[in-house]
Amino acid sequence: MTITSFGDQSQKVVGFDQAAAHGRCMQYRRRILDISQQVSALHAAGAFSALEMVDCIYHCLMRRNSDGISPDTFLMSKGHSCMAQYVILEDMGVLSRNDLDLYCKPGGRLGCHPDYGVPGIEASTGSLGHGMGLAVGMAYTDKSRGDDRRIFLVTSDGELQEGSTWETMMMAANLGVDNLLGFLDHNGSQSFGHTRETHPKFYPIREKVEAFGWECVDVNGHDASAVYHAVMNRKGGRPFMLIGNTVKGRGVSFMENKPIWHYRSPNREEYIQAITELKEVIS
Amino acid sequence: MRNKFADVIYEIGQKDDRIYAIVADISPAGSMVKFREEFPNRFVNCGVAEQAMIGIAAGMALRGMRPFCYTIATFSLYRPFEMIRVDLCYQNLPVTVIGMGAGVIYSTLGGTHHTMEDVAVASAIPNMTVLAPCDPEEMRQATSWCATESTGPVYMRLGKAGEPDLTAEASDPFQVGKIRYLKKGNDIAILSYGITVAMAFDIAKQLEARGKSVSIISCHTIKPLDQEGVRQILAGHGRVAVVEEHVPHGGLGSRVKEIAWDMGAHCRLDCFSLKDQFIHFYGDYNELLNEHGLSVPAICARLSE
Numbered sequence: 338m339t340i341t342s343f344g345d346q347s348q349k350v351v352g353f354d355q356a357a358a359h360g361r362c363m364q365y366r367r368r369i370l371d372i373s374q375q376v377s378a379l380h381a382a383g384a385f386s387a388l389e390m391v392d393c394i395y396h397c398l399m400r401r402n403s404d405g406i407s408p409d410t411f412l413m414s415k416g417h418s419c420m421a422q423y424v425i426l427e428d429m430g431v432l433s434r435n436d437l438d439l440y441c442k443p444g445g446r447l448g449c450h451p452d453y454g455v456p457g458i459e460a461s462t463g464s465l466g467h468g469m470g471l472a473v474g475m476a477y478t479d480k481s482r483g484d485d486r487r488i489f490l491v492t493s494d495g496e497l498q499e500g501s502t503w504e505t506m507m508m509a510a511n512l513g514v515d516n517l518l519g520f521l522d523h524n525g526s527q528s529f530g531h532t533r534e535t536h537p538k539f540y541p542i543r544e545k546v547e548a549f550g551w552e553c554v555d556v557n558g559h560d561a562s563a564v565y566h567a568v569m570n571r572k573g574g575r576p577f578m579l580i581g582n583t584v585k586g587r588g589v590s591f592m593e594n595k596p597i598w599h600y601r602s603p604n605r606e607e608y609i610q611a612i613t614e615l616k617e618v619i620s
Numbered sequence: 621m622r623n624k625f626a627d628v629i630y631e632i633g634q635k636d637d638r639i640y641a642i643v644a645d646i647s648p649a650g651s652m653v654k655f656r657e658e659f660p661n662r663f664v665n666c667g668v669a670e671q672a673m674i675g676i677a678a679g680m681a682l683r684g685m686r687p688f689c690y691t692i693a694t695f696s697l698y699r700p701f702e703m704i705r706v707d708l709c710y711q712n713l714p715v716t717v718i719g720m721g722a723g724v725i726y727s728t729l730g731g732t733h734h735t736m737e738d739v740a741v742a743s744a745i746p747n748m749t750v751l752a753p754c755d756p757e758e759m760r761q762a763t764s765w766c767a768t769e770s771t772g773p774v775y776m777r778l779g780k781a782g783e784p785d786l787t788a789e790a791s792d793p794f795q796v797g798k799i800r801y802l803k804k805g806n807d808i809a810i811l812s813y814g815i816t817v818a819m820a821f822d823i824a825k826q827l828e829a830r831g832k833s834v835s836i837i838s839c840h841t842i843k844p845l846d847q848e849g850v851r852q853i854l855a856g857h858g859r860v861a862v863v864e865e866h867v868p869h870g871g872l873g874s875r876v877k878e879i880a881w882d883m884g885a886h887c888r889l890d891c892f893s894l895k896d897q898f899i900h901f902y903g904d905y906n907e908l909l910n911e912h913g914l915s916v917p918a919i920c921a922r923l924s925e
Contacts (some may be wrong), residue, residue: 453682453711460682461711464702470675471682471707478640478683481661501671501703508672512664
């Protein structure tokens with residue numbers, strides 16, 4: 338694993354290691370599936386589509402001070418994918434195993450959407466269309482005060498249907514917050530089916546984002562290397578959006594692109610099949 | 621009141637660099653220009669985008685700032701309601717949302733610009749404090765509290781301009797969470813907030829001419845309401861009136877009735893409010909209030925029965 342200097346020499350960003358990222362993401366999928374057996378619902382499919390991007394942000398893009406604390410902020414704007422965030426925070430020691438064991442249970446502090454005040458959770462999200470405004474407010478405050486902090490925002494194609502997202506994206510460009518980096522989990526799937534069929538004029542996305550004054554790139558969101566290098570090679574000077582083209586339910590064949598897996602947990606039989614598939618991929 | 625608000629924000633902003641002003645293409649005149657020119661980084665105009673105004677202010681508060689959001693009351697509270705509920709109230713962030721020109725003060729602009737149910741809407745949300753100062757001095761003290769002492773979100777209902785000074789001779793000091801006697805009497809107590817406190821003074825004058833002794837109480841903090849203070853008013857007067865420029869439900873009148881019922885109050889209680897109606901009437905402010913039944917003669921007539 339390489340260490341690359343990134344801006345301030347006291348802050349390091351860990352370079353990219355494809356094999357390590359792949360191994361982590363498969364372990365995280367396994368952990369999410371394990372937790373799915375404790376509850377009836379946990380939004381596994383949306384967590385799986387965003388996982389490589391979330392992993393890349395936490396492990397490779399957020400800078401770390403010498404004490405391990407990051408000056409940067411992670412916001413899971415598509416709050417229903419917070420399982421991807423929870424398992425990574427557990428792996429990093431920010432959340433405990435007990436926290437995840439008590440997911441959605443009395444006495445626990447983790448629910449189906451991230452709650453501000455829980456360690457590692459910087460804002461409450463879950464209602465779509467809120468994260469971008471929060472991110473712009475944070476990014477602008479940091480810039481206006483000369484604080485070198487970056488905001489990594491994971492959003493979704495669903496969120497891009499909220500007018501509030503576009504209002505705040507327009508303001509992001511007006512305010513010149515080039516410390517804001519968005520990651521669009523474009524899995525193209527929502528409750529009523531495939532977005533290309535239900536809302537064809539939602540496309541093209543990239544041109545719309547660029548028209549709002551953002552730098553925007555389009556990559557395979559499951560190709561962690563492509564995600565990492567697209568961010569590192571960004572031009573800068575404007576807010577940045579990476580469109581990660583993803584597959585909802587990625588990693589478990591029967592979950593991929595099936596709307597039913599937006600919410601429900603696999604039963605025992607399905608669970609065994611799912612982890613068998615993951616084991617094969619990991620090995 | 622809005623010009624005085626700008627003066628106060630400018631003064632506080634000079635001392636505290638956590639004060640940010642975020643507006644949605646509507647800004648108070650006067651000192652807000654000075655604020656913008658002297659602290660350009662702390663003044664953000666979101667344009668006609670109220671959801672952005674609240675969301676961005678919440679992000680600022682998450683970074684430790686103390687933002688004030690400002691526009692006309694209908695647009696500052698109703699349009700971005702869910703941002704206020706989730707971003708500000710659920711996260712309990714110290715952001716003050718100013719609702720300027722609340723009530724039906726924009727009489728001829730029609731129902732789109734009338735804010736008749738804001739107290740009910742704002743009060744319904746957990747963690748929200750609801751303030752409605754009655755004159756420029758109360759507004760100054762309320763704004764100062766929002767800037768320095770509040771620990772969560774505040775909705776502050778303001779009038780427009782030209783409110784008279786009503787509190788210079790107040791019996792009690794201003795304190796958030798405490799009702800305040802502006803004038804003490806024995807027979808009739810009038811509870812009000814915001815710009816209708818001025819109407820309460822006109823009502824009192826007429827009742828006093830008929831030999832009554834009248835108390836006027838500013839209920840500038842509608843949430844959390846000073847329940848003990850209201851109980852004392854209800855116990856200490858034979859007749860109590862609530863006057864508010866708000867629909868009959870969910871405002872001060874409803875709250876006072878709850879308290880009166882719970883304590884088994886013996887006084888007579890009359891509540892005067894706007895009607896629960898969108899009235900398509902074009903005239904000046906007082907003429908529209910009159911259409912709603914809020915007029916000094918009508919209220920005095922009832923209170924003289």
